[in-house]
Amino acid sequence: MKQSWLILGASSAMARAFGRAVAEQGADVFLAGRDAGDLQRGAADCVLRGAGKAEYVPFDARKPAGFAAICERLALQDGMLNVAVFVGSMPEQSAVDADPALLDPTVQDCFTGPTRFLHEFAPLMEARGGGTVVGVGSVAGDRGRYSNYVYGSAKAGFATYLSGLRNRLTRSGGHVVTVKPGFVDTAMTWGLPGLFLVASPDDVARDILKAVAKRKNTIYTPFFWRWIMLIIRHVPEAIFKKMSF
Amino acid sequence: MRWKTDEYSGWGRVLRATGERARPEKTNALKAILREGGLPAIGNLRSYGDAALNSGGRAVDMTRLDRLLAFDPETGILEAEAGVTIGEILRLFLPKGWIPAVMPGTGFATLGGCIGHDVHGKNHHVAGSFGQHVTRIDLLGTNGRVRRITPEGNPDLFRATIGGMGQTGIILSAAIRMIPATSPLMDLRESRIDTLAEFIAMLDASTATYCVGWIDATAKGATLGRGILEEAEIGSHGQMPKAPRHKSVPFNAPGFLLSSPVVRAFNHLYFRRVPVGGRRLDRAMADFFFPLDKVHDWNRLYGKSGFHQFQCVLPEAPAREALAKMLEQIARSRLASPLAVLKKLGPGRGGMMSFPMEGFTLAVDFPNRPASAGLIRELGDIAADAGGRIYLAKDALASAATIAGMYDEREAFAAAANAVDPAHALETDLTRRLKLRDAT
Numbered sequence A: 001m002k003q004s005w006l007i008l009g010a011s012s013a014m015a016r017a018f019g020r021a022v023a024e025q026g027a028d029v030f031l032a033g034r035d036a037g038d039l040q041r042g043a044a045d046c047v048l049r050g051a052g053k054a055e056y057v058p059f060d061a062r063k064p065a066g067f068a069a070i071c072e073r074l075a076l077q078d079g080m081l082n083v084a085v086f087v088g089s090m091p092e093q094s095a096v097d098a099d100p101a102l103l104d105p106t107v108q109d110c111f112t113g114p115t116r117f118l119h120e121f122a123p124l125m126e127a128r129g130g131g132t133v134v135g136v137g138s139v140a141g142d143r144g145r146y147s148n149y150v151y152g153s154a155k156a157g158f159a160t161y162l163s164g165l166r167n168r169l170t171r172s173g174g175h176v177v178t179v180k181p182g183f184v185d186t187a188m189t190w191g192l193p194g195l196f197l198v199a200s201p202d203d204v205a206r207d208i209l210k211a212v213a214k215r216k217n218t219i220y221t222p223f224f225w226r227w228i229m230l231i232i233r234h235v236p237e238a239i240f241k242k243m244s245f
Numbered sequence B: 001m002r003w004k005t006d007e008y009s010g011w012g013r014v015l016r017a018t019g020e021r022a023r024p025e026k027t028n029a030l031k032a033i034l035r036e037g038g039l040p041a042i043g044n045l046r047s048y049g050d051a052a053l054n055s056g057g058r059a060v061d062m063t064r065l066d067r068l069l070a071f072d073p074e075t076g077i078l079e080a081e082a083g084v085t086i087g088e089i090l091r092l093f094l095p096k097g098w099i100p101a102v103m104p105g106t107g108f109a110t111l112g113g114c115i116g117h118d119v120h121g122k123n124h125h126v127a128g129s130f131g132q133h134v135t136r137i138d139l140l141g142t143n144g145r146v147r148r149i150t151p152e153g154n155p156d157l158f159r160a161t162i163g164g165m166g167q168t169g170i171i172l173s174a175a176i177r178m179i180p181a182t183s184p185l186m187d188l189r190e191s192r193i194d195t196l197a198e199f200i201a202m203l204d205a206s207t208a209t210y211c212v213g214w215i216d217a218t219a220k221g222a223t224l225g226r227g228i229l230e231e232a233e234i235g236s237h238g239q240m241p242k243a244p245r246h247k248s249v250p251f252n253a254p255g256f257l258l259s260s261p262v263v264r265a266f267n268h269l270y271f272r273r274v275p276v277g278g279r280r281l282d283r284a285m286a287d288f289f290f291p292l293d294k295v296h297d298w299n300r301l302y303g304k305s306g307f308h309q310f311q312c313v314l315p316e317a318p319a320r321e322a323l324a325k326m327l328e329q330i331a332r333s334r335l336a337s338p339l340a341v342l343k344k345l346g347p348g349r350g351g352m353m354s355f356p357m358e359g360f361t362l363a364v365d366f367p368n369r370p371a372s373a374g375l376i377r378e379l380g381d382i383a384a385d386a387g388g389r390i391y392l393a394k395d396a397l398a399s400a401a402t403i404a405g406m407y408d409e410r411e412a413f414a415a416a417a418n419a420v421d422p423a424h425a426l427e428t429d430l431t432r433r434l435k436l437r438d439a440t
Ligand SMILES: Cc1cc2nc3c(=O)[nH]c(=O)nc-3n(C[C@H](O)[C@H](O)[C@H](O)COP(=O)(O)OP(=O)(O)OC[C@H]3O[C@@H](n4cnc5c(N)ncnc54)[C@H](O)[C@@H]3O)c2cc1C
Pocket: B011, B040, B041, B042, B043, B044, B045, B046, B047, B048, B051, B052, B062, B082, B083, B103, B104, B105, B106, B108, B109, B110, B111, B112, B113, B114, B115, B116, B117, B118, B119, B120, B121, B122, B164, B165, B166, B167, B169, B170, B171, B172, B292, B393, B428
């Protein structure tokens, strides 16, 4: 059956790697984001790599008024509809501390924008009786840390939403994969100090694709972050609250 | 844009730079960087020396601007962003029946890097250099404006950009002519060669499209110049081989690994791998063109002090004598590694600073030991005396005076680069070391 993938936040390097991977499988690809010129080049790239077709669709997580047009476009597609969400923004915690107004856009980009969209889109998937949602959260959402808890809490909200959406879409044959990357070598982390065990966007895309095929619920990528986060989640709060990483 | 400040190096890891690098993932991000000032572009850092280094300054890493933009199956012309690698182009287009007309010995080189050094492949004697198959370049000037340049419309700027080591601007994207490939396999013939004279005669006589020689740089006396000649054509049948699994060298190797007895033993076995009467075999294209890419980060085999590659080209007439002299000195030095290549080049070159000239090219790797620099300088002198050239993509040691005598269009190149980059914002450690941009 024909597969269509709508990719939100398609200008991210992780999203580009994922879009290329599904293009090579012959899917139709819709690149959603804010930078029209860039995503049109991305669409050309996907076609040359084997996508049935590839198009740019305008998407701004902070402007829900534009969501309906995307749903209408995708409704014209035959076959299975799938969505992968890579949208997110991560201001420095210190910047948010200095200007609390930065909290709102962070939550919009990481949580409320994408979830509002998914809520509008879910009925389309239910009507087709299948399809997969990939939601990219973060290990940062597993516990609120001193150095990154605004971003972390937005990602935690997103993960909770995805778990509920999974529960809902399962009933109509659909599926939701929650992806929790550790450090990935992208524009978001380029030049940041203190990174370790950094994965490439291609590695992450490969892991996501495997998880989609095997209908996994939640994956950590690379896999060892599951064990790292298991430990971090189990540090007693009395100790954790004094840590500052 | 966030900048990353750290130490980085070319493939040989001898010369290093500390400076700020940006790595834009979108064209708009690159343009925003340029508003802070001009800076040189770098690719995948597969040049060995300092061509892609800018100590104390800034550089822009182009590897994430790597999209394929258009392909015309009528003409075989592919347009792509500069950061895409040659290996990726081969991987994606071979199943469609097309391959780049020219490919260097590593698939990790980017399109921008292949233009920047006007690289040559195993088919140089018939196909010419990489730049001769570039039909158009989108060049981002230090002023932030994009110019579309072609060989016909902008002959000087085009010839200064091909092989121009980034000195005329940032290559955003380029169009290259691809050639049809009827099979994913190469039809390869390997022959043992016992002497240098035989090697030269065989290279001269070969009618193969792809032709390259491995030479045992530890051999001396009667066996001086022995090696294996590889002649190949694109096959006419066969299935796509499965994508290979890559291995990688996880850490720096200890020094004894490339000590003289080990290398001699290795070369001895490698030579005898091919039966006396030669042999024919099918080889997957990527394995034939990029034999070393199967092991990632193999440059770590040379330990943390790194290594040099010496590569020169010699005009045909004096080549025989000069090569014998070089090989004798190399064997005597006991510094050679197993990696040594002898090949015939044709006259094809695409730019003012292009390396190729009609004749023979020798490339040999040497670990970075105290005696290596002296040996490489002596080899450079022999090349200079013979009217040859040193390849700047590989060099870390030459002097400005030596190079000036080898590249006869250097002044025209400097004039063209200085016209578009009067502030010298695009200079790199290489262009400063070799004074490539000096007016006279
Ligand atoms: C194993 C191995 C085998 C090789 N075999 C061959 C061979 O057979 N033939 C051959 O000719 N070479 C060969 N080379 C050399 C290699 O092909 C060249 O050094 C090539 O330039 C490397 O490309 P890169 O993307 O790594 O560029 P870099 O090394 O990062 O940069 C090289 C130069 O190109 C410039 N540049 C890079 N991108 C841009 C851009 N977008 N815009 C403007 N300027 C740019 C840089 O400023 C620099 O001057 C080999 C190298 C290795 C490691």
